[in-house]
Amino acid sequence: MKKNRIRILLLIVLFIALYACSKGPSPKKSTSDHRKPLSWGQTHRIFTYADDKAWAYGQLEIKKSLEREFFTTTNERLFEVERHDIHKIHTYYKFANLLFLCDVSSNKPVSKYVKEIIPEQVAAVNDTMPATMIAVKDLWARDQRVIFILGKDLEQLLLYTFENLNPIFDIYKEAEYKRLENNVYKLGLNEEEIAYEKEHYPWYLELPMQYRLFRRKVSGGFVSYLCRVKNYPDRFLAVYWEPMEDNQVSKEWLFDKRVMMGEKYYMGDTLYTKDVRQEKADFLGYQAYKLSGRWQNPGNFTGGAFACWGFYDETQKIAYMIDNSVFFPEGNKLRALIGLEIISKTFHTLNKN
Structure with a gap:
């Protein structure tokens, strides 16, 4: 029952996100869903869920891209990537940045979880579309970004992930910039x-x-x-x-x-x-x-x-x-x-x- 509610919620959020993009909101007005609780945790952390093989083969490239450095007086990172246990997802599902890697052919814990909560999107992954990415705004909390990467097998999952690390980074970066903008202007204008x-x-x-x-x-x-x-x-x-x-x-x-x-x-x-x-x-x-x-x-x-x-x-x-x-x-x-x-x-x- 809980997973059915999550599937319905995901579809609603996807619709709202697409609709909001078409409306062109004012840059000073938050587009977050204020009916939801504020996302938790430090926004520089990307909580990542991947099965053992996907993480073993993918972590170096993923970290190299998403933990890219910017020079200030030292080299600083905008984000840090942390792998977490899918069995504890109930503890972290409302955090600001979540990343899921799903091998559709696998029944390992992370892939199984993703297939259960977004079965319609998983079903679309096949020989014609061997991999895809689904980015959702405010899925479980306000000011949250959740990215699901789906591949029909481990090879396609990793290939697609590596080819799209810049867009993945940009999604999290855009969300972080929006959070910072909201914070900068929360007291209004001078x-x-x-x-x-x-x-x-x-x-x-x-x-x-x-x-x-x-x-x-x-x-x-x-x-x-x-x-x-x-x-x-x-x-x-x-x-x-x-x-x-x-x-x-x-x-x-x-x-x-x-x-x-x-x-x-x-x-x-x-x-x-x-x-x-x-x-x-x-x-x-x-x-x-x-x-x-x-x-x-x-x-x-x-x-x-x-x-x-x-x-x-x-x-x-x-x-x-x-x-x-x-x-x-x-x-x-x-x-x-x-x-x-x-x-x-x-x-x-x-x-x-």
Whole structure:
């Protein structure tokens, strides 16, 4: 009876997920099912269920992809993959990230469990479609992502999994970014500061309530905001802009402006080339340059992580730099940087002619 209820629930959730995707929800409005309890556990953990052979042959590739590293001041992982016992699924089924690997030809515990709860989807796996993936949002809890990978045999299961590790990572990453966005904006917007931006600047950001003014020099084309919460990273978001008749933005321009900003407004912060990654990037459709890595303050013997983008708006004839930086000596910085990037990508230009 319980498994029948789970099958019905899964079909309903799949329908709702497809319907929600077609509606195009507002980026500031949560699309989670608030009738369900909030998912449990730390959201960096991916609880993985696989039978012994699938795990033995697949774990290295799965971990290498899903535990990929991002450089801040050290190498940090967005996710950690943990294999768990399917017999204890009742303990973990409401956790944020779940991954099931099912060999349809097997009656081992994990494969048997998956075949029992989603028999219609399993029945579709055959010689014509030897493997598939089913990703479900909010199956057993709110803000949850559950992925089932089905293969008609062990070989097809592993082959399909290895070929789709990037899409699998992207599903969990997108879900984590959405959780972080919901957290960033849970207190609402700083309407007063946004109104000031719209009146005095050629741009505005959808600034969250908890971000307050840190430095402002309108005549110099600079403003910086700070979010400071006890036991969490200090997060700084800055925007620099200058008139520019022709596009002179380059990686050298961006590096020089970031060094200037640190020295002038951040009490002597600086960058060293060996600690910085330089690359071309897309930023809201602009052909941008990006710097990321470690900033340092030699005078204060401090440092932290940062990312910044430089780009040129042809219509406005203005060059911009948007900078995100984090100070948190005692802990990880990756999720703080992601939260800052989410805010930065609410950037809008204003036509004041």
